[in-house]
């Protein structure tokens with residue numbers, strides 16, 4: 001058994017701690033018995049050096065800029081497989097055969113409808129309410145309609161629970177968007193694929209001609225969903241696992257994940273990037289904003305830059321940048337915003353401040369430019385992230401449920417307050 005020795009130089013005592021080997025990546029010091037053995041805690045605000053679980057779903061190598069779902073590289077999956085095939089891979093551990101795909105796809109189409117009485121929930125939201133708060137509420141409300149998922153035994157039960165949720169996310173999202181415009185809701189069309197159906201429910205008119213949905217738009221959005229599908233133990237996934245560890249309903253755990261994702265330090269960054277590019281307004285102003293980002297007295301951050309794990313280019317940002325280059329003419333990407341983004345990237349990547357801190361563009365830096373071209377309104381950007389990430393959240397939730405090592409998530413603290421006897 002590989003071990004590390006910890007020596008307490010105050011007491012002179014030494015302790016052996018086991019080193020755990022992953023299938024790839026950094027070895028881990030098993031500190032589960034540390035407090036019992038030594039009376040000492042580890043201290044790691046934000047969990048920069050702490051692993052919360054074992055998982056065989058997603059692998060990230062931050063130094064190399066590598067991302068894999070169930071062992072397949074993100075580059076291979078984005079190029080060769082649809083988002084629905086990636087959902088099957090994440091949920092079951094295998095890419096679907098043609099017959100499995102047919103069955104899986106048909107099941108998701110059928111489950112895209114939401115309970116009719118949930119429509120009233122959307123009418124309760126005030127005009128102009130942010131779709132992310134609507135989504136967090138709607139997904140939590142779904143738990144009331146499918147209370148049976150609180151007690152699941154068979155793996156089939158877990159699959160039905162997961163497929164039901166994945167299928168309903170585009171419908172809930174489109175309903176939330178259309179409610180915010182006070183226009184009639186459009187129900188899913190069984191003859192349309194997952195991604196096309198979302199664009200249809202966002203754009204269609206209850207009667208009469210519908211805006212054309214071009215194959216290139218469907219392909220671009222499908223790739224965006226795939227790139228967002230999972231990302232190991234990020235803040236929202238860790239939230240889903242923490243809520244899951246208490247035995248709460250899976251859908252309220254996902255609702256908590258949606259709430260965590262909304263923050264601008266996390267998934268809310270895609271919306272914030274576009275706001276920032278609009279604020280900057282011209283490539284002539286980029287240097288002033290870069291200076292602000294570097295100023296320790298200014299809490300201004302360059303949105304879409306930096307990452308807790310990637311200390312190299314986020315591979316998803318690279319794929320989105322290539323997608324932008326390929327599609328900018330056909331999709332009609334906003335050239336001025338694209339030029340500002342490209343200028344930010346080139347200035348930042350040659351600046352010592354960013355180089356020393358290994359700050360690179362992350363997934364949110366380019367995604368918004370494609371979403372604008374797809375006529376997705378900015379408040380819906382993080383909802384797009386939510387639709388893509390739901391499969392990752394629910395797969396991680398299921399893995400945690402099956403993991404015999406898992407306990408209720410309950411970290412300790414370093415107390416710095418008074419003791420008053």
Ligand code: SDX
Nearest residue numbers: 231234265266267269293301302303304305306307308357
């Ligand atoms: C996502 O975790 C995931 O996997 C998330 C995600 C997923 O798929 O689930 O990849 C999705 O959330 C992507 C990240 C989106 N957020 C943003 O783009 C917001 C801007 N980025 C930062 O807020 C920040 O980079 C974080 C939150 C992403 C990461 O923060 P860390 O790891 O806690 O790093 P840090 O804040 O300690 O920064 C280290 C240094 C600091 O400077 P010093 O104190 O050392 O002088 O880098 C600086 C920071 O000030 N820094 C930045 C910066 N990001 C970090 N300086 C300017 N602009 C930035 N964007």
